[in-house]
Amino acid sequence: MDFNLNENQQSYVDMVRKFVRNEILPHILELEKKHEFPRRIIKKAWEAGILNLSIPESVKGFEIDPVSTALIIEELSYGDTGISTSAMCNDLANVVIAQHGTGSQQQEFLKPFTDAPLLASFCLTEPNAGSDNSSMTSFIRKTDQGYILNGTKCFITNASFASQYTVFCKLGKPGANLLSCVIVPVENDSRRGNEISAARGGRIVLGNPEDKLGQRLSNTASVTFEDVLIRDEQVIGDRRQGFKYVIDVLDYARPMVAAIGVGLARRAFDVTLEYTKERKQFGQRICDLPVARDAIVKMWKKVELSRMALLQAACKVQERAPNRGVYASLAKNVAAEAALFCANEGLHLHGGYGFMSEYEISKLVRDAHIIDIYEGVREVQDMIIGRELV
Ligand SMILES: Cc1cc2nc3c(=O)[nH]c(=O)nc-3n(C[C@H](O)[C@H](O)[C@H](O)COP(=O)(O)OP(=O)(O)OC[C@H]3O[C@@H](n4cnc5c(N)ncnc54)[C@H](O)[C@@H]3O)c2cc1C
Numbered sequence: 001m002d003f004n005l006n007e008n009q010q011s012y013v014d015m016v017r018k019f020v021r022n023e024i025l026p027h028i029l030e031l032e033k034k035h036e037f038p039r040r041i042i043k044k045a046w047e048a049g050i051l052n053l054s055i056p057e058s059v060k061g062f063e064i065d066p067v068s069t070a071l072i073i074e075e076l077s078y079g080d081t082g083i084s085t086s087a088m089c090n091d092l093a094n095v096v097i098a099q100h101g102t103g104s105q106q107q108e109f110l111k112p113f114t115d116a117p118l119l120a121s122f123c124l125t126e127p128n129a130g131s132d133n134s135s136m137t138s139f140i141r142k143t144d145q146g147y148i149l150n151g152t153k154c155f156i157t158n159a160s161f162a163s164q165y166t167v168f169c170k171l172g173k174p175g176a177n178l179l180s181c182v183i184v185p186v187e188n189d190s191r192r193g194n195e196i197s198a199a200r201g202g203r204i205v206l207g208n209p210e211d212k213l214g215q216r217l218s219n220t221a222s223v224t225f226e227d228v229l230i231r232d233e234q235v236i237g238d239r240r241q242g243f244k245y246v247i248d249v250l251d252y253a254r255p256m257v258a259a260i261g262v263g264l265a266r267r268a269f270d271v272t273l274e275y276t277k278e279r280k281q282f283g284q285r286i287c288d289l290p291v292a293r294d295a296i297v298k299m300w301k302k303v304e305l306s307r308m309a310l311l312q313a314a315c316k317v318q319e320r321a322p323n324r325g326v327y328a329s330l331a332k333n334v335a336a337e338a339a340l341f342c343a344n345e346g347l348h349l350h351g352g353y354g355f356m357s358e359y360e361i362s363k364l365v366r367d368a369h370i371i372d373i374y375e376g377v378r379e380v381q382d383m384i385i386g387r388e389l390v
Helices: 005-034 041-050 066-079 082-099 103-107 111-115 242-278 290-319 324-349 351-355 360-372 377-387
Strands: 120-125 139-143 146-157 165-172 179-185 195-197 201-206 220-230
Touching: 005 041, 005 066, 005 220, 005 360, 066 082, 066 201, 066 242, 066 290, 082 103, 082 120, 082 146, 082 165, 082 179, 082 242, 082 290, 103 111, 103 139, 103 179, 146 179, 165 220, 165 242, 179 220, 179 242, 220 242, 242 324, 242 360, 290 324, 324 360, 324 377, 351 360, 351 377
Parallel strands: 120 165, 139 165
Antiparallel strands: 139 146, 146 220, 165 179, 195 201, 201 220
16 A cells, blocks of 8 residues: 555646646636636646546547546645536546447547537436436437437536536436436537527527536536437447446546545645734734644644545545445545535634635635535435445
8 A cells, every 4th residue: 555646646736736826726716706617727727638537548538547536636626626526527427438338439429528628517416306316307218210308407517518418317208217328419509598409409408507605616507408319329338227327427426526625625724724824813823822723733634534535435446446435425525524624614713804705715615515415415425335334
């Protein structure tokens, strides 16, 4: 066992750190206040090779291993977790094609992401099917021309800008027991207001971008698929194995959400340490007051422990260990808790200033909450862990 980063991993970390230092941190509060999608930064991240980490080398992707992917996402999240959520969403949507798609599906649906800074969406959640995704009602039905997809997905990251949607849906009818996974590319330049044409026919209707508490630099919106034509080649793997594919995707992606949590916790720790070294009360630096020092130590411990949980989970995913799911859930919960703890304690240690929007810690508190929710709320992770233990 070796806790040191290898040469490749260190060079990824150095590169993303530099990107974050130059492109994100200097303007972060200004950008976040505008609540505009940071297309320029996403494009630069793509040019720097920070997007589409899971795309196979056979279609000119980077095919970066899960441990290195976690390190890259942690570093990007240190800059902003909205930007990292949008960036990693491409892999969330595309990894199922890398894992279960045929060579020609990978060529058709993954190659475009290596050619241009495009965005993808992963469409699982529905208005009445969140934690319990088995109750979803979006479905495909067979016709003479292929399948037809109908249904509405909500809270979908990158939805307003995606060139392609990975959609999980019931097979045959809304109440079916089997799930399929289909890929829906959009037709180029077909957007009219909130409507887009699907590349093979049918309509995609987008909701307005959600006005969110935090992660305001990621885009989130609902997507409705209306009579969207799906050719056989757009169905990934076995059309009856969608539930298995969801689990494969989430096993890969939960450590990545943990990486988002670790990055945020680290940032909250650093800005708080810096502030408490500057600010004096009772004739001493805040960080030298014993009770405040104790809080800083607790924050540091949370950061370090969540990082260990993250690396263990990423190693398990990399080795395809049979118990990778339970470690992915553990890492997600531990990192979400660290992010919330460090952001909340950090705000407290900033005193009244922490409550002011010009201090980054107030943004970090808002951003932290969703880490405990998306890709499965804390209780769902505990359910997965509990099921495995007994
Ligand atoms: C910013 C953002 C981005 C997102 N991006 C995506 C995306 O790209 N693609 C996508 O498909 N989805 C996405 N989601 C959806 C996200 O994954 C869901 O919001 C999440 O899984 C929870 O579902 P829900 O909101 O319906 O909450 P619910 O399932 O209604 O849960 C509400 C609460 O009930 C409790 N609860 C739920 N289940 C249990 C249980 N089994 N035991 C005990 N208590 C329980 C928990 O306290 C939980 O917080 C995103 C959401 C947000 C807010």
